[in-house]
Amino acid sequence: MAHDHAHHEETFISKYVFSMDHKMIAKQFLITGMLMGLIGLLMSVFFRLQLAWPGESFPILETFLGKWAPDGVMDPNIYLALVTIHGTIMVFFVLTAGLSGTFSNLLIPLQIGARDMASGFINMLSYWFFFASSIVMTVSLFVTSGPASAGWTIYPPLSALPQAIPGSGMGMTLWLVSMTLFIASSLLGALNYVVTVLNLRTKGMSMTRLPLTIWAFFVTAIIGILSFPVLLSAALLLLFDRSMGTSFYLSDIMIQGEVLTNNGGSPVLFQHLFWFLGHPEVYIVLLPALGITSEVISTNARKPIFGYRAMVGSILAIAFLSFIVWGHHMFITGMNPFLGSVFTFTTLLIAIPSAIKAFNYITTLWKGNIRFTPAMLFSIGLVSTFITGGLTGLILGDNALDINVHDTYFVVAHFHIVMGLSAIFGMFAGVYHWFPKLFGKMMNKQMGYWHFWLTFVSAYGVFFPMHFLGLAGVPRRYYSNTAFPMFDNLTDINVLVTMFAILSAVAQGIFMFNFIYSALRGKKAEQNPWKSNTLEWTTPVEHIHGNWPGDIPEVHRWAYDYSKPGMDEDFVPQTVPLQDGEEVH
């Protein structure tokens, strides 16, 4: 299958554009994900301005939003569009494609000892479908009736009826097209990752010697293969209802004075189909970040990851359970209350493997010799935010408690802390840690420190206060809280949140600067700058097709022999054969 690329004539197009090399594709995913992320970030600053100072005029809003912010005050419709596209971009384009696409592509072949992915061609397609999806989503921002505005969850009938909100016209159609392309990209990528991990491991790389990053990416890919098609089906049925007069989700509707002919459909059906993907999706977002954290923490604590088998077991348990909890997003939809009980039971169960992971991370630090690289800081930050966000999940997963916090800022706090903090921290850790592998250069350490601390403090400052807003009854997706006197005394909290949000956004400027500066003019990296055990650090700094100049190395041990007694150094790469009398881990 893998043929010798050494005699291949490379053009600019085949090297940088339609590359089939997993390392180049990883970079393509990263850059595209980061650019989309900047758009999503800017949107969040805009709507936070509106929430802190409702009705105030901000010239910058008019500059960016044009007719949607006359005299610098944003229109309620565009507010809903901003939160919709912000959510869509962050969950899918940044934390799914940007995170999995980058690191699964970069690390799977390198860490298992393969020349490239099983199919370089399919890999190349998976990126270009993602690119096309990003273009369509970006273009949808400019249509006259506005981008999709029914929330990133796009529940019908709101998302099916342009008469209900302008963004449900062309904007929603383009959203559906974009997501169809996105799902194609994810499926193509995931299939490749699974096949590669199963078939192309080098000699000696048994499944039990795989680094936890690979376990995480592998299981994530399986989750994706099983769940994304259901989102596609939900989207297709929505397309039919929108354009072909079907009634999958619609029944007994009067809108703008007209009684629609649709009969027999149920909006709850959409919710079941959506969340059947939607819940596993959040683990698709989180597991790679957790895998990266295992790697970064053990390498930088100079200790084996504590409880490797428990960590693998908990990844598998989380993956399995993630398929049977989706109804916790739907406790008050009017579905049969008995279902609510079932989903509370399964949801609280998923707390167990999550807790096991958190305890194992903490114990990995215990008695370590910790080297605080920026990647390590972000990984420790991830453990902290994972604990915080995970704990509030116990409230939201309990159907009786969810009654009063569903769709309030309590939920917004929870999912941002686990995704907008934990998962993105995993992504940052991955970028800082594998930057030498991606670009052959080192990122600036001081800027990394500043980036971490500003982000960590300000991001907690944005989302922790939101728990209080939620417990005070403030609903999400509200353009303004000024319509209800009961929220008048919460303005200060909203202002505080927005200030932290602006600070957090500015802090990302440090990261972007560091990233671009280091990629272009950074100091050249050595081959194994972190003194790590895994196989990717045995490849040359300059990328070559096929990864290793000679034979692929053989593996003789697991990935976590750090500070092993009786060895010369505090790390033993996986390629080092067992010494005489050495005990196998």
Add this chain to the structure above:
Amino acid sequence: MIQLLLAVVAVLVVASVVQIVRILELTSELKGGNTNAVTDKDNRNQGLLMFLFMLGMMGSFIWMWAAWGDLLLPGASSIHGEQIDNLMAITMGIIIIVFFITQPLLFYFAYKYRGKKTGQASYVSHNNKLELIWTAIPAIVLTVLIVYGLRTWSDIVNKDTSDAQVVEFYARQFDWTARYTGADGMLGEANVRNIEGANIVGVDLQSEEGQDDVLGRSEIYLPVGQPMLFRFRSQDVLHSAYFPHFRVQMNCVPGMNTQFAFTPTKTTDQMRQETGNAEFDYILLCNKICGAAHYNMQMTIKVVSQEEYDRWMSEQTPLANS
């Protein structure tokens, strides 16, 4: 023009920062050593920052509880609501305990085991007994929470509604209409196809049950202590009827009837005294994204004595006569 100048300034600032960083890197290299290698000093500083962050985080959370604790919703004004509040208090208590154990441990370890060139990590890689303990304890705690939670839920959704007073809440972009049963205690059949004139919720006026139904608009009354059965319909898109003070929430779904049963326990006057807010009112909010004015879809609820409620009801006009 201003914007062009701002753009030029921005470019110049970035260019200057690039040069400064370059200079810093070069001078550091001249002094010898690798700018990006993590030193013992770095580890000491970052470890210390970790510990200080932990103190700051704990401190600020305590401050937030102290400063904002009384901005939260007041105690529940319904029977099941009090059960929910108890469950919430216990769950919160457990969460806070776990939080204040695990977070300090994480950051303390980060500080205590900060790296030194001369340091040595321990090779200990697993401990099955420990895994068992920290699996079993969460499992037990969660089982307790699950059982308690499911019993509370079961109480809420399996109420005996034979004596309940039925009130329907009809949601549409962007207001609420309440519908009372009138003297016969039954709501008439309704569908969007019957909407006409004053019959804005589409009651079938041919049926007897529907003719005495009474509509309520921006402000409605409910009798205290009377078991209620709220039913919900929607005219156009999903809405959600959120009565935060009653701990009641239920989606309003076009094409489907949903419902929620509860008993209000405190009158509006009582709440005004208890909260010290003379302007307090029970409120109904929309809590499912429904369009541009989703943020302003409301109805005021007044919970009053049975007598006052009866008096108010006698002043309302049945649908057939409007």
